[in-house]
Amino acid sequence: MTAIALKPCPICGRPAADKTRPFCSVRCADVDLGRWxxxxxxxxxxxDEMDDDVSDDEGAGHRKMS
Numbered sequence: 001m002t003a004i005a006l007k008p009c010p011i012c013g014r015p016a017a018d019k020t021r022p023f024c025s026v027r028c029a030d031v032d033l034g035r036w037x038x039x040x041x042x043x044x045x046x047x048d049e050m051d052d053d054v055s056d057d058e059g060a061g062h063r064k065m066s
Contacts, residue, residue, distance in 0.1 A: 010023070010028075
């Protein structure tokens with residue numbers, strides 16, 4: 001049976017451990033969790049171009065109440 005090549009730990013670059021995969025240790029897993037919880041990792045969102053074309057008074061599909 002051949003050994004599976006493990007990817008390196010995404011935090012420190014050391015070889016990943018089976019017990020804490022994809023991290024090398026519990027410490028690196030905790031560092032990663034802390035980054036998620038503090039918002040260090042974020043997915044950028046592009047603004048919809050249609051939102052810029054519609055003024056606040058017109059609203060997309062909303063009627064202005066008199």
